[in-house]
Amino acid sequence: MVVCSLTETRLSRNALSKPVVDSPPGIVHLGLGAFARAHLAEYVRKANDLQPNEPWYICGVSLRNPNVRDALRPQDGVYTIVERDGPRSRPNDRFVVCDSVSEVLYAGDDAAAIQERLVSADTRIISMTVTEKGYCRLPDGTLDTNNRDVAHDIRALGVQPDAVVKSLPGWLAQAIVARSRRDLPVTVISLDNLPNNGRSLRRVVCAMLSYVDEQALGWLEAGNVTFPSSVLDRIVPATTDEDCRDVAAQLKCHDAWPVVTEPYNNWVLENHFCSGQPHWSDAGVTLVADATPFEEAKLRLLNGPHSFIAYLGQLTDRETVADVMAEPQNQLAVQCLMAEAEQTLNMPDSFDLSTYQREIVARFHNEALRHHTAQIAMDGSEKIPQRWLAVIESLRSQRKPARYLACALALWIRYLHGSSETGAALTISDPRVEQLASIVSETSEPVQIVADVFRLLDSSLADDVPLVNSVAQFYTDLVEGGVAVLIGRLIGGQIVQR
Numbered sequence: 001m002v003v004c005s006l007t008e009t010r011l012s013r014n015a016l017s018k019p020v021v022d023s024p025p026g027i028v029h030l031g032l033g034a035f036a037r038a039h040l041a042e043y044v045r046k047a048n049d050l051q052p053n054e055p056w057y058i059c060g061v062s063l064r065n066p067n068v069r070d071a072l073r074p075q076d077g078v079y080t081i082v083e084r085d086g087p088r089s090r091p092n093d094r095f096v097v098c099d100s101v102s103e104v105l106y107a108g109d110d111a112a113a114i115q116e117r118l119v120s121a122d123t124r125i126i127s128m129t130v131t132e133k134g135y136c137r138l139p140d141g142t143l144d145t146n147n148r149d150v151a152h153d154i155r156a157l158g159v160q161p162d163a164v165v166k167s168l169p170g171w172l173a174q175a176i177v178a179r180s181r182r183d184l185p186v187t188v189i190s191l192d193n194l195p196n197n198g199r200s201l202r203r204v205v206c207a208m209l210s211y212v213d214e215q216a217l218g219w220l221e222a223g224n225v226t227f228p229s230s231v232l233d234r235i236v237p238a239t240t241d242e243d244c245r246d247v248a249a250q251l252k253c254h255d256a257w258p259v260v261t262e263p264y265n266n267w268v269l270e271n272h273f274c275s276g277q278p279h280w281s282d283a284g285v286t287l288v289a290d291a292t293p294f295e296e297a298k299l300r301l302l303n304g305p306h307s308f309i310a311y312l313g314q315l316t317d318r319e320t321v322a323d324v325m326a327e328p329q330n331q332l333a334v335q336c337l338m339a340e341a342e343q344t345l346n347m348p349d350s351f352d353l354s355t356y357q358r359e360i361v362a363r364f365h366n367e368a369l370r371h372h373t374a375q376i377a378m379d380g381s382e383k384i385p386q387r388w389l390a391v392i393e394s395l396r397s398q399r400k401p402a403r404y405l406a407c408a409l410a411l412w413i414r415y416l417h418g419s420s421e422t423g424a425a426l427t428i429s430d431p432r433v434e435q436l437a438s439i440v441s442e443t444s445e446p447v448q449i450v451a452d453v454f455r456l457l458d459s460s461l462a463d464d465v466p467l468v469n470s471v472a473q474f475y476t477d478l479v480e481g482g483v484a485v486l487i488g489r490l491i492g493g494q495i496v497q498r
Contacts, residue, residue: 011075011078011097011251011254012074016097018078021057023102024123025056025057025123026122026124027126027127028059028117028123029058029059029127030126030127030128031062031129031134032101032129033129034239034260035232036127036129036191038081038234038259038265039232039234041058041098041101043265043278043280043284044056044058044100046282046284051279057100058100058103059101059102059103059105059123060072060077060104060105061104061105061107061117062106062107063171065108066108066109069104069105069110070106072104072256076102078101079097079101079255080097080251080255081095081261082095082246082247082260083261083262083263084260084261084262085262085368086368087367088367088370091367091368094263095251097251103117105117111164114171115162115175119179121182121184125186125277126172127190128191128192128201129192131379132192132193132194132379133382133431134168135169135192135194135200135201135204136169138458139458139459141200141203142203143169143204143207147167149166150167150169150170152166152167153167153169153170154170154212156170157174158211158212161177161178162174162178169205172188172201172208173209173212173216176216176219176220176225180215180220183219185224185225185275187273187274188225188227189227189269191232193303194386196229198228198291199229202227205220205225206221226272227272228270228291229292229295230267230291231266231291231294231295232267233265233267233302234261234266235261235264236261237260237372237375238372239259239260240260243260244256260369262363262366265284266286267280267285267286268285268286268294268295269286269287269288270287271289293347293351296344296345297345299386299387299390300387301338301345301353301356301357301360303383304337304341304387304388304391304405305337305338305341305360305364306364307380307383307412308333308337308408308411309324309325309364310376311380311412311414312411312483313373314415314420315420316483317422318373320371321369321371321376322369322370329484329487333487337404340405341405343398343400344391344398374427377415377429378430380415381430381457382431384457385459388405388409389457389459389461392405392406392467393460393461402467403490407474407486407490409453409474410471410472410474413450413475416428416437416439418437432456436456439452447469449472450472450475454468
């Protein structure tokens with residue numbers, strides 16, 4: 001949690017001379033982290049500004065700790081969005097006060113209130129940002145019934161429908177059971193970077209309901225709960241004390257937890273609703289019949305290169321994305337990775353892939369944003385299957401090379417050593433950290449290391465001998481020669497002009 005010294009006035013609706021919200025929230029959002037507050041809540045704020053007579057508000061729920069609740073409840077849910085852009089020495093910052101969150105709850109203390117909101121007739125949307133691991137999925141996308149929280153929820157809900165649950169599938173299953181008995185349809189929207197996130201979420205929720213309440217499952221399948229897939233694109237670094245001080249200086253009041261982001265903001269959402277919605281399109285949301293092509297473009301051209309940059313930065317002691325991109329050969333390697341991934345995309349004719357990639361590269365150069373490579377590097381085993389392995393599988397099926405993606409995998413495996421090239425300690429934050437650490441420490445044979453990593457990720461690529469050998473060779477080159485030598489060989493001595 002960010003800690004900032006208090007100024008005389010605390011940010012709140014009263015400080016802004018805004019009336020207290022007397023409308024119940026229409027959206028319950030699970031996992032009210034920085035990304036949701038910089039993205040979803042900002043779109044809701046824009047919709048409210050355009051339709052002031054039909055305001056929508058968000059009940060934000062923190063599932064794991066009370067920090068966001070404790071920071072925002074005294075502020076009536078109001079906080080600042082800081083849009084940072086430009087060079088670090090001359091940033092062009094914009095401060096936006098967001099007031100679309102009207103209530104903030106914490107599952108550890110407010111379970112009964114959360115349950116009430118989830119089943120309320122006023123609630124027409126349940127949304128979430130809980131990261132990939134929060135969906136409690138096995139590598140094949142099925143519900144992990146051996147997950148401790150999932151197993152607890154299945155047992156608890158089988159005995160007591162209003163039991164306190166612990167997992168995202170548990171919260172959603174419990175809400176759907178209660179809503180089915182009152183015949184209250186609801187739209188459930190995932191905002192996380194999962195492949196086909198709506199359909200992925202529906203799969204785990206249906207599996208959970210099959211253990212808990214078959215009748216509620218039938219009600220869902222009759223069309224009373226929809227799961228539109230969505231694609232969200234906005235870079236949101238962690239907030240720092242310096243960010244808080246900048247907000248206090250700008251607004252002349254204390255904001256306990258502002259969020260920092262870039263000016264760019266994009267949301268593609270499937271028009272697949274069974275309940276009322278804000279005027280999304282008026283607020284700038286792109287409504288489509290199928291979000292899959294846009295999702296693949298974002299995962300493969302932005303998220304995949306982002307992870308590549310993160311491991312480059314971690315191994316070479318470069319703190320931010322912009323620091324990594326400042327090295328010309330790194331930028332060229334990133335662009336080559338994007339070009340490799342582009343070959344797997346099938347976009348609508350109206351979508352300009354070249355322009356999209358230029359925009360992404362420009363965003364990566366945003367020095368003022370200070371997006372830390374350590375933050376992006378987290379949870380690699382959850383991210384890499386979607387960001388890299390799926391792309392490699394597509395390229396291999398087309399008999400096309402995957403040199404830059406193979407290099408990316410080698411960078412990640414070298415990162416798992418837990419130290420940079422200078423010997424600086426790296427914090428490996430990953431749900432499979434123990435298994436991964438044992439793989440890289442218990443054998444010195446690169447081919448075996450790579451194959452074992454693929455198997456841990458449940459990837460059939462473990463049997464692709466040429467690919468395994470390619471990744472192993474890149475990994476050997478990294479260990480023996482370092483990042484600069486490897487990237488220099490990879491790009492063949494070319495230098496990109498910025």
